[in-house]
Amino acid sequence: MSVEAIFKALGDPVRLEIITRLSDGSSYTIGKLSEDLGVSRQGARKQIQTLASADIIQLHPAGRETRVSLNTESLQQARLFISQLEQQWDQRLLALKQLSED
Amino acid sequence: MSVEAIFKALGDPVRLEIITRLSDGSSYTIGKLSEDLGVSRQGARKQIQTLASADIIQLHPAGRETRVSLNTESLQQARLFISQLEQQWDQRLLALKQLSED
DNA sequence: TCGTCATGCAACCTTTTGGTTGCATTTTGT
DNA sequence: ACAAAATGCAACCAAAAGGTTGCATGACGA
Numbered sequence: 372m373s374v375e376a377i378f379k380a381l382g383d384p385v386r387l388e389i390i391t392r393l394s395d396g397s398s399y400t401i402g403k404l405s406e407d408l409g410v411s412r413q414g415a416r417k418q419i420q421t422l423a424s425a426d427i428i429q430l431h432p433a434g435r436e437t438r439v440s441l442n443t444e445s446l447q448q449a450r451l452f453i454s455q456l457e458q459q460w461d462q463r464l465l466a467l468k469q470l471s472e473d
Numbered sequence: 474m475s476v477e478a479i480f481k482a483l484g485d486p487v488r489l490e491i492i493t494r495l496s497d498g499s500s501y502t503i504g505k506l507s508e509d510l511g512v513s514r515q516g517a518r519k520q521i522q523t524l525a526s527a528d529i530i531q532l533h534p535a536g537r538e539t540r541v542s543l544n545t546e547s548l549q550q551a552r553l554f555i556s557q558l559e560q561q562w563d564q565r566l567l568a569l570k571q572l573s574e575d
Numbered sequence: 576t577c578g579t580c581a582t583g584c585a586a587c588c589t590t591t592t593g594g595t596t597g598c599a600t601t602t603t604g605t
Numbered sequence: 606a607c608a609a610a611a612t613g614c615a616a617c618c619a620a621a622a623g624g625t626t627g628c629a630t631g632a633c634g635a
Binding site for chain 1: 476477478479480481482483484485486489492493496497498543545548549551552555556557558559561562563564565568
Binding site for chain 2: 580581582583584
């Protein structure tokens, strides 16, 4: 999945809350995850679907419920993208500094 | 600025291209940045404004042109947010592993 | 001074997004 | 077997987002 899709998926309060909960170590079903989000169950479901489409979470249907897990590989991808930007920027600053020191 | 706003701002192809260009070390004006983005100048201007509102870039008016610079602090904030999520997740996995080894 | 260059502002349009409600379906416990 | 639980699917709606065009404005160079 593209970093763009990942960033886009992270840019929403409900979805951000969902993945924050997911990272806390507990095991969640779709229903449990949907509680107290300030939106209806179906509203939450849509956001969960969005996260799954961006491959940030994975859905594991099991009987009548569906368990949800975090996919840290996608998060890592996004983090590395930012790291690279920062690194390029820092190298630029370094180059400028060296020029001024000549 | 909130990480949510930062992620939201990163979740768009035009804006992602803009900050990628900015990180490359060259100096850009709004006009230069707006070239070859596949959208009109005013379209690009809107996205630049969005990035500035999320505090990912900074605009420095100088005479008839405006120079644009990257604000790596915002990027760092976003990166650290992801890092924390990953870390919490990893600690959970570690705890589970230790349980199974008892 | 005067054209032109870099930019800003505003109205407008279309598509996407976030959210809702209502109903159908499958599983599970008693 | 049957009621309740967990979820899925679809239609619908309002607001936000991404984009456009047209025009106004201030700064610079010849």
